[in-house]
Amino acid sequence: MLKIASFLRAGCRVKVLLADIHGFLDNLKAPIELVKHRAEYYKFVITNLLIAIGVSIDKLEFVLGSSYQLTPEYQMDLLRLCTVVTEHDAKKAGAEVVKQVENATLSGLIYPLMQALDEQYLGVDVQFGGVDQRKIFTLAKEVLPKIGYKERGHFMNPMVPGLAGGKMSASDPDSKIDVLETPEGVTKKLKKAYAAPKEIEGNGIMSFVEYVLLPAR
Amino acid sequence: MLKIASFLRAGCRVKVLLADIHGFLDNLKAPIELVKHRAEYYKFVITNLLIAIGVSIDKLEFVLGSSYQLTPEYQMDLLRLCTVVTEHDAKKAGAEVVKQVENATLSGLIYPLMQALDEQYLGVDVQFGGVDQRKIFTLAKEVLPKIGYKERGHFMNPMVPGLAGGKMSASDPDSKIDVLETPEGVTKKLKKAYAAPKEIEGNGIMSFVEYVLLPAR
Numbered sequence: 001m002l003k004i005a006s007f008l009r010a011g012c013r014v015k016v017l018l019a020d021i022h023g024f025l026d027n028l029k030a031p032i033e034l035v036k037h038r039a040e041y042y043k044f045v046i047t048n049l050l051i052a053i054g055v056s057i058d059k060l061e062f063v064l065g066s067s068y069q070l071t072p073e074y075q076m077d078l079l080r081l082c083t084v085v086t087e088h089d090a091k092k093a094g095a096e097v098v099k100q101v102e103n104a105t106l107s108g109l110i111y112p113l114m115q116a117l118d119e120q121y122l123g124v125d126v127q128f129g130g131v132d133q134r135k136i137f138t139l140a141k142e143v144l145p146k147i148g149y150k151e152r153g154h155f156m157n158p159m160v161p162g163l164a165g166g167k168m169s170a171s172d173p174d175s176k177i178d179v180l181e182t183p184e185g186v187t188k189k190l191k192k193a194y195a196a197p198k199e200i201e202g203n204g205i206m207s208f209v210e211y212v213l214l215p216a217r
Numbered sequence: 218m219l220k221i222a223s224f225l226r227a228g229c230r231v232k233v234l235l236a237d238i239h240g241f242l243d244n245l246k247a248p249i250e251l252v253k254h255r256a257e258y259y260k261f262v263i264t265n266l267l268i269a270i271g272v273s274i275d276k277l278e279f280v281l282g283s284s285y286q287l288t289p290e291y292q293m294d295l296l297r298l299c300t301v302v303t304e305h306d307a308k309k310a311g312a313e314v315v316k317q318v319e320n321a322t323l324s325g326l327i328y329p330l331m332q333a334l335d336e337q338y339l340g341v342d343v344q345f346g347g348v349d350q351r352k353i354f355t356l357a358k359e360v361l362p363k364i365g366y367k368e369r370g371h372f373m374n375p376m377v378p379g380l381a382g383g384k385m386s387a388s389d390p391d392s393k394i395d396v397l398e399t400p401e402g403v404t405k406k407l408k409k410a411y412a413a414p415k416e417i418e419g420n421g422i423m424s425f426v427e428y429v430l431l432p433a434r
Contacts (some may be wrong), residue, residue: 021296024296024300025296025299025300070289070292070293071289072287072288075287075292076287079238079241079242079324079327081323082242082322082323082324082327083241083242083322083323083324084322085322085323086320086321086322086323087304087321087322087323087326088320090323103303103305104303104304105299105300105301105302105303105304106298106299106300106302106303106304106307106323106326106327106330107296107299107300109304109323109326110296110299110323113323
């Protein structure tokens with residue numbers, strides 16, 4: 001969020017992809033109807049967070065994935081990508097992003113290809129994401145030129161560890177402070193947070209201060 | 218072709234899928250433009266062969282795959298299928314139809330799923346193909362009900378061995394008699410054909426008589 005604020009303050013045009021179809025593809029984490037509601041929620045929350053910290057949202061745009069990912073042009077390009085990307089490379093690209101399970105379905109292999117193709121259809125110069133997206137970004141750089149599109153740049157944010165140590169996860173409420181958290185909830189979670197003395201790596205509190213509090217000032 | 222004639226004579230409505238996108242997906246055997254021309258050629262040839270052997274073509278219809286396979290509804294259903302079919306099952310389904318190569322691309326995995334979904338979008342009661350299609354038919358029976366569509370029936374034709382023995386193949390001209398063959402060409406190929414004495418299995422001449430000449434009378 002703070003990085004989006006920095007981009008906007010630097011005069012960049014920012015498109016936020018509300019990836020409803022991707023949410024649905026990722027091992028059926030959620031049904032498509034729920035994902036669509038969630039997309040609306042994200043749009044509202046991101047806009048208002050930026051306004052709250054005094055960032056102009058004139059150059060901010062939200063794009064719903066399903067608004068262009070089901071067009072004939074996009075789908076033909078997706079099928080073309082399917083003819084140039086091997087199963088092995090698609091699997092590798094998604095390894096850190098798509099939930100890894102036994103007997104994985106095909107949707108997890110399609111997911112990275114769509115993320116690559118989105119760069120072309122969103123008309124962006126650069127894609128921004130967490131470092132966990134690195135392998136998908138590498139795939140995008142390699143395969144877009146193979147179907148005649150230009151290679152894009154990629155910016156990556158470090159992954160902020162969860163408050164409980166380890167990865168921040170939607171399925172562990174204590175690992176993160178939610179946007180709708182009450183002040184009491186925030187206090188409670190910070191008190192419970194993992195912060196071993198003299199340990200900087202994976203220290204939830206230190207990372208929170210470094211990546212959230214300090215840059216926000 | 219003779220089986221299509223039988224269906225039409227029995228009063229069935231027959232839809233022939235001109236599978237242009239499938240042709241493109243199968244390990245890039247041909248570019249999409251060539252595949253589209255070939256589809257037009259097939260339509261012309263099939264129609265005129267049936268007319269030549271006195272079959273009414275009133276209930277015969279040709280459908281180009283790309284005419285409905287790039288619609289948003291079809292693509293959303295294809296993505297839904299991708300969430301219920303595993304890599305393993307998609308691979309197994311295509312094993313006898315999709316060209317098997319090292320480092321296979323994703324298109325070969327999508328191919329059987331589209332063939333299954335085509336039953337719904339063509340609105341057919343039964344799909345007909347060679348016995349080499351058996352595993353794709355099995356997949357179709359299993360997965361269509363999982364996304365809310367009814368299971369279809371499947372008819373299969375035996376595979377006629379090539380004139381040279383073994384599988385009939387587009388890449389071995391001597392293995393088959395082409396529709397546009399000259400009479401001299403036919404004679405020449407039949408003279409060269411493989412027909413070992415007392416061998417019935419894989420005997421190109423015997424099979425030609427059994428599956429082509431006798432039923433055509």
